Amino acid sequence: MLGWQILIDGFAISSLYALGATGFTLIFGVTGVLNLSHGGLMVAAAVGAWAAGSYWGFGALASAAVGVGACLILALATYGLIVRRLQLTTKIREEEKEIFILTATLLWGIMIQEAIAYLFTNNAKTVLPIVEGVVELAGVRTPKNELFTALICWIAIAGLWLAVNRSRVGKILLAASMNPRGVTLLGVELSRVYLAVWVIYGALAGVAGVLLGMFLGVSSYSAGPLTASAFSIVVLGGLGSVSGSLIAAYVVGYLETLTAYLISPAYREIPALLLLVIVMYVRPRGLLGRR
Amino acid sequence: MxxxxxxxxxxxxxxxxxxxxxxxxxxxxxxxxxxxxxxxxxxxxxxxxxxxxxxxxxxxxxxxxxxxxxxxxxxxxxxxxxxxxxxxxxxxxxxxxxxxxxxxxxxxxxxxxxxxxxxxxxxxxxxxxxxxxxxxxxxxxxxxxxxxxxTSGSLARLVCASAKDMMVDAYKMKTAVVMSEDAAWTKPLDAGYLKCLPEIGLKVLDEVRFSPNTTDFTPIFNKIEGLKPDVIITGISHVGVQPTVQWKSQQVPIPMFGISSQATNSTFWKDTNGAADGVLFQAVSGPGVAxxxxxxxxxxxxxxxxxxxxxxxxxxxxxxxxxxxxxxxxxxxxxxxxxxxxxxxxxxxxxxxxxxFLPKSDPHVHGLRIGKGYITGLFLQWQDGKQVNLWPADLANGKIKFPAFVKVGSAK
Structure with missing residues (x-):
């Protein structure tokens, strides 16, 4: 009984982690940008969906769409106003740009977080659930919403996998992540590749944020921890490796759930962080990292 | 120089x-x-x-x-x-x-x-x-x-006083689990609960404390449900929206009763998309309560x-x-x-x-005097988007009502 409970709850939360981390690692893998405003974007998606539901009276699906749309716009703003500007500027030396972009996205994330707190207070919000009610699953009363969350996460991840491996755009993305110069020599405009990645990223982060708001609820405070959790999952899985991130998301999700059930909910996050420290010592490139 | x-x-x-x-x-x-x-x-x-x-x-x-x-x-x-x-x-x-x-x-x-x-x-x-x-x-x-x-000690005493009337006398409840966030204010609150709940006839089966950063309350509610208490006595303030929403989405069949500071906010219904329905919370004031x-x-x-x-x-x-x-x-x-x-x-x-204010001789000097004639507090419940006061009887403007998934008294 307890075993089933851990299995089911862990699966839902891990799927959500996986989706959140996938976009984050994709951006890094293809464009080399560590986007530290990730948590802020996810929170914006959830709060956007919440606002659409409670201020404008939108239904659950329309609210979710507003949330994803808000995240997409913000992701493009992150790219267009911040990342791209820094990449193109000649005032900063090339080798220093990475750290400038890192800092800029961090500050941008804080700005998003503070703006949300200012406009909507820092109280937690929850997004209208698309499905309600509970089902008995192996004797465990499970909210349908929890299963729905896991399902959508997997559909999104599968969609991404198909897009990357089966479509032309996807193959260009893959090629750009391996050898950006090679791709430009083949006549592909690199900036358009980057733009495509940011669009995909915005949609993924938006879906993850809305689902998180539906399943658990978020507040402006969640922005920092969400970035940190995506970051540690991605580091654990190996920077830039999508499949590594997926595995790491499940390792972290189940480790947290096990701790919460078997030890105490108060220590939920500690074992996963310890594991991260150990991996850093023993295998600094992460589980499936290439470098 | x-x-x-x-x-x-x-x-x-x-x-x-x-x-x-x-x-x-x-x-x-x-x-x-x-x-x-x-x-x-x-x-x-x-x-x-x-x-x-x-x-x-x-x-x-x-x-x-x-x-x-x-x-x-x-x-x-x-x-x-x-x-x-x-x-x-x-x-x-x-x-x-x-x-x-x-x-x-x-x-x-x-x-x-x-x-x-x-x-x-x-x-x-x-x-x-x-x-x-x-x-x-x-x-x-x-x-x-x-x-x-x-003070938290006073809050615990006021919660116990209302729980005696509203839960023990009205529904013959016998057992409770205390569920509090880990913060400075809940240490004396929990100590107060553990002392006064048995005095009113509620046996405390467990005290569950969790980090105020907790976002997933599934394990906490599952653990509490496994203990089969009649009521969950809450001590939450930094969190509120999330446990309430998850209480509803998981359909935890046990009523929540106690301190839930965020529930006192008029925006709580909107923030929780109505999951607040049935939540019972202590307050010092309520809409329309003179x-x-x-x-x-x-x-x-x-x-x-x-x-x-x-x-x-x-x-x-x-x-x-x-x-x-x-x-x-x-x-x-x-x-x-x-x-x-x-x-x-x-x-x-x-x-x-x-x-x-309590005098210099009191261990809580400069704290507020509570009790009849001073501050007694109220006990409210969210019902259909409104905060309804249920306690004390002379200031009540409604009757207690639980959402369908809460099974009062059947947990035994």
Missing amino acids: NHSLRGAGFGAALAVSALATPVLADDAPIKIGVIAENQAVAGSSIPQAAQLAADEINAKGGIGGRKIQLVSYDDHSSSAEAVRAFQRAVNEDHVNAVIASYASEVVLALEPWAARLKTVMITPGAASDVITENIAKNYEANKYTFHGYL VTPKTLPFVDAFQKKFGNAPSYAGYTAYDEVYMIAEAVKRAGSMDEAKLVTAMEATDYVGTIGRIE
């Missing part, structure tokens, strides 16, 4: 004059600093309600011809920022008293500064018993701090001015401006020691009841 010495002497003189209590002209305004968490729902009402009180006093000509002037600071829910704001309020803005914060951690950080800078400070919303215990331990130093809201003749006029005026209902800390912050103004009048001077004595003599009917 001579030059620099003279410079040093001049600097010292400046420093002394800056530290000394400002001697104010008779018509100088009474300055009150307000330090609050402006982005939090509970905190944002503090400066607003204080401003409302100040405007009312000033519209009637002030206190003995002296206007009330507020200086407001946002501490962004950070103790460090609150301490800096307090220093600035006293040293630069020369306030006569400070109304500060709804967070116990912040007030505990400010308490030694109220002692060092010898400035009267009163909190409209923090609950930790340690605040008043510190005053009892070192009265001469800490006497500048006043606890203008209920605790004293001042309650409803205050709520109306606040609503008119700011477009929303005040949070619990709004009521107390409003009263505190009046209490400070009256104390200044009684003290007849801005001397802080005299102001302390005058504050101690407070006997004021405010918006949440009759306010008297």
